[in-house]
Amino acid sequence: MISMEFRTLELPLARPFAISRGVRTAVTVVRVTLTEGSLVAMGECTPTAHYQESAESVCEQLAVIKPQVEAGLTREALQQALPVGSARNALDCAMWRLDAAKQGKTVWQLLDMQAPQSVVTAETLSLDTLDNMAKAAANAVSRGAKLLKIKLDREQIIEKVAAIRHAAPHTTLVIDANEAWLGLDLESLFHALHEFNIAMIEQPLPAGKDKDLVRCLHPIPICADESCHQRSDIAGLRDRYEMINIKLDKCGGLTEALAMAAEAKALGLRLMVGCMLGSSLAMEAALPVAVQAERVDLDGPIWLAQDSQPALRYEHGEVWL
Template sequence: MQMKLLDQSWPIRGTFTISRGSRTHAKVVVVELHQGSYVGRGECVPYARYGESIESVLAELAPLAVQIEAGLTRRQLQSLLPAGAARNALDCAFWDLECKQSGQRIWQRLEIAEPAPLVTAFTLSLDTPERMQQAAIENAHRPLLKLKLAGEGDVERVAAVRAGSPDARIIVDANEGWDEALYLKMVPELVKLGVEMIEQPLPADNDAALEHLPRPITLCADESCHDRSSLPNIIGRYDMINIKTDKTGGLTEALALKAEAEKVGLQVMVGCMLATSLAMAPAFMVAQNTQVVDLDGPLLLAEDRQPCIAFDESKMNVYPAALWG
């Protein structure tokens, strides 16, 4: 078996802004595993918030070429690399290769039911209330909108979106941009505006305060939740976790995290970084039978790889085997 590494850049439709900055391109790393006539692929998004970059992920993966040629397995990989983007791409490439070599779809390999189409949230980038309202009007037909927030002015942003899309369900993502005082100010107003969930309101290293703060709206851990080792600090602070394969280090750990979270009574959201359909496909499997699906990455890109996941507006259809798994 041989490994090939690719770094790619995919243009975003316009500019995507969150509390930590703006981007015009989604930069990804793709791992290809070649064995005979079979090729397995996996895609990841290095994330600076976690100390990752295209260069650091390539540097993590490149030394494994010799071990892969010597027969490294997906199970051995789990303890060889930490949870994160690099392991995600390689883990998903292993799964894809297993499917192609066996002639089975991923759900057959996992011995679970064939997946069903999913309805994903659609993300509105952080902007002025006026521009976010216009974006809400343009996407008022979508059943679930996710708003990127930042701090001061957030009530005005949510109110503008609610006015622009009165019938949509709304969830919000603060990306660690609030403090306790702002949380206490924001939450009663968001209750009035019908917000159903708040994602990562406080910084991950300062979220213990959530143990004593009121939680009239479901709170979801994102930056505070990576893999199963995160769960002890999440119980009692959050009601839901956001599982992303780039955080868990692949489909293998994502499925294990989902099972463990459900066992301890946490709700599950499955999210994504800005990436192509190749990155969404493994997450699509994790997202089956979860409370919130946020896999709109390809909808935010100006173009997607082919073949890709077919979207009917916000509905994700089951993807072709030629894409992944």
């Protein structure tokens, strides 16, 4: 007999986190707990207002589906019972962990995959003044960061990238515009950024308004984030993006994320795995997809004042299992 519980938690951040859409000082997560006998499995999601989600809406979805889960709803049936999004993610990940525990295995063993010792992950540079972003880059490099993800809006794009590249001359740099570059001369901007050896640019234009990328020559690979939520989105993105960013909270869990990775590879698109702000509980669930990706951004826990336990270890630009 399975029992299901869920609760909302507000996790304070150690420092403000800013992107082009705003600043956060805390993150609200919803955690699902499944219990069967002595076995306990959990999943975590981060509802996102940009995707018309809230902790309240997620909890409403979970309350509706709770009787079905406790009656034996399978992980496969869950994919149709809930839409893509945060609620399904938390439940799907908890189900994966419970299924593995019932067989005396880890999720890695259930997937017939070898768990790595560590995975290189981006460290995000929050949107800030030029000087503060350059200082943050230098600090990250001093701690061994191998990959930096630069949050930018429309202001001082080249100047900030130049300052960060000066502070991190040998570090891989990627840029995340969070849909902020509509109306800019993208082709000129992309070529200017190419001079700083930028490895990737994520979502320069708003989802649904990214058709200009079809005709825009870009020497830097462009990655779809807000434009790509689930498997059915991927085929329509091949004419404007070279990569897709898979996030468990967007796609609705590990089950869909694994399917997205397979679909993207089949269609010749490269992979990034990202995250919302959240704890190690959420990041650990994404690692079986992260090991298949070219770029990984699972640094959510390093922004928290206090992580969940057991916590992943973040050192020298890598997340250690």
